[in-house]
Amino acid sequence: MMEQAVAGSRSHTTRLRRVVVKIGSALLTNDGRGLDEAAIGGWVDQLAELHRRGVEVVLVSSGAVAEGMVRLGWQVRPSALHDLQAAAAVGQTGLVRSYEDNFARFDIRTAQILLTHDDLSNRKRYLNARSALRTLIGLGVVPIVNENDTVVTDEIRFGDNDTLGALVVNLLEADALIILTDQEGLYNADPRKDADAQLISEGKADDPRWVAVAGDGGKLGRGGMATKIRAARLAARSGALTLIASGRQPKVLSRLLEGEEVGTLLMPEHAPMTARKRWLAGQLQVRGTLTLDRGAVARVRQRGSSLLPVGVTAVEGNFRRGDMVLCVDGDGEPIAKGLANYDAQDTSRILGVPTHDIVAHLGYIEAPELIHRDNMVILHDP
Numbered sequence: 001m002m003e004q005a006v007a008g009s010r011s012h013t014t015r016l017r018r019v020v021v022k023i024g025s026a027l028l029t030n031d032g033r034g035l036d037e038a039a040i041g042g043w044v045d046q047l048a049e050l051h052r053r054g055v056e057v058v059l060v061s062s063g064a065v066a067e068g069m070v071r072l073g074w075q076v077r078p079s080a081l082h083d084l085q086a087a088a089a090v091g092q093t094g095l096v097r098s099y100e101d102n103f104a105r106f107d108i109r110t111a112q113i114l115l116t117h118d119d120l121s122n123r124k125r126y127l128n129a130r131s132a133l134r135t136l137i138g139l140g141v142v143p144i145v146n147e148n149d150t151v152v153t154d155e156i157r158f159g160d161n162d163t164l165g166a167l168v169v170n171l172l173e174a175d176a177l178i179i180l181t182d183q184e185g186l187y188n189a190d191p192r193k194d195a196d197a198q199l200i201s202e203g204k205a206d207d208p209r210w211v212a213v214a215g216d217g218g219k220l221g222r223g224g225m226a227t228k229i230r231a232a233r234l235a236a237r238s239g240a241l242t243l244i245a246s247g248r249q250p251k252v253l254s255r256l257l258e259g260e261e262v263g264t265l266l267m268p269e270h271a272p273m274t275a276r277k278r279w280l281a282g283q284l285q286v287r288g289t290l291t292l293d294r295g296a297v298a299r300v301r302q303r304g305s306s307l308l309p310v311g312v313t314a315v316e317g318n319f320r321r322g323d324m325v326l327c328v329d330g331d332g333e334p335i336a337k338g339l340a341n342y343d344a345q346d347t348s349r350i351l352g353v354p355t356h357d358i359v360a361h362l363g364y365i366e367a368p369e370l371i372h373r374d375n376m377v378i379l380h381d382p
């Protein structure tokens with residue numbers, strides 16, 4: 001049903017398999033009047049429908065501070081960090097309880113994931129966050145992500161959940177970032193200030209014109225359109241498209257995924273795999289070297305296969321899991337580079353070892369391959 005004929009770029013939105021849906025504060029809390037339970041129920045109905053169709057869904061939800069303010073009886077958003085943190089702590093529990101109760105109507109389990117900037121910039125924590133989220137998705141659980149407001153300081157906070165949503169898209173290599181907000185999409189001027197503003201239906205995520213038209217947010221939201229545009233650019237880095245639409249439009253999520261022209265579609269310049277390979281190619285920091293035997297060189301080069309430990313004869317360097325390593329042939333000629341699934345020490349223990357023996361050597365198996373083909377770029381053609 002979702003694959004029906006849809007013309008133009010909107011046809012891309014009918015093929016989404018993993019989406020990150022971000023819901024902003026203004027929308028969630030009825031512009032500060034408290035959690036809009038009816039609206040949350042409506043979004044969960046739609047998210048459950050996507051889930052039923054097999055679309056993997058991750059929710060990034062704001063609203064902890066806004067809801068905490070209501071619960072504490074505060075009319076104005078506090079400026080002191082400790083007050084914001086207190087409000088977030090009070091509001092977050094209400095927020096996740098509401099989602100949990102609503103998803104339970106569909107027998108779908110939810111999980112709370114609170115992230116900080118550090119969790120995504122530190123390589124090890126990044127990989128841990130990624131595997132935890134992937135595991136949850138694999139279990140059919142809907143992760144509900146927010147910034148861990150009670151532990152972040154001003155210097156290290158994402159500050160707006162648009163950016164956080166885009167980083168989660170990159171982390172999970174999701175197909176799309178869907179931003180639900182209180183406007184119909186991106187306009188050519190802030191519609192709160194300009195009654196003649198026109199909705200932009202479609203464009204490129206990195207079009208420099210958007211920066212000029214995207215302004216600040218309302219009294220509750222933090223970033224406005226400016227951070228949504230930046231988020232679209234970030235999401236495009238891993239080849240994801242971004243949709244910005246009004247959360248108040250009936251059945252907005254289903255309509256977007258059926259290719260209906262609602263909201264704004266911002267397309268990435270490159271398809272996901274090309275975007276990923278470009279990103280990999282641009283990573284300059286090579287932390288180690290693997291020497292490949294002839295068989296491995298041929299497979300990697302000619303078939304684009306993953307690199308298995310069995311085809312590696314030597315290891316150099318002090319890299320960690322997830323670091324970039326260079327692959328060379330027996331003469332030291334560069335063949336490929338990619339992200340290692342094992343650190344240098346464990347790699348040295350499984351050199352030449354067939355996949356089925358990895359556990360016997362390490363006591364665990366992280367992945368059957370040393371470098372997965374999706375995480376590898378070939379450097380020279382023969």
Ligand SMILES: Nc1ncnc2c1ncn2[C@@H]1O[C@H](COP(=O)(O)OP(=O)(O)O)[C@@H](O)[C@H]1O
Nearest residue numbers: 024025026181187190215217218221223224225
């Ligand atoms: N060009 C634009 N198009 C649409 N909205 C814009 C634009 N420039 C600024 N805005 C403002 O961005 C607001 C949405 O952002 P924000 O308040 O941060 O909401 P959220 O909590 O959903 O992130 C809109 O209400 C609107 O006033």
Ligand SMILES: N[C@@H](CCC(=O)OP(=O)(O)O)C(=O)O
Nearest residue numbers: 025062063064065161221222
């Ligand atoms: N972590 C914060 C969200 C930050 C924020 O305001 O984001 P947004 O409304 O999406 O611009 C909260 O839950 O209140």
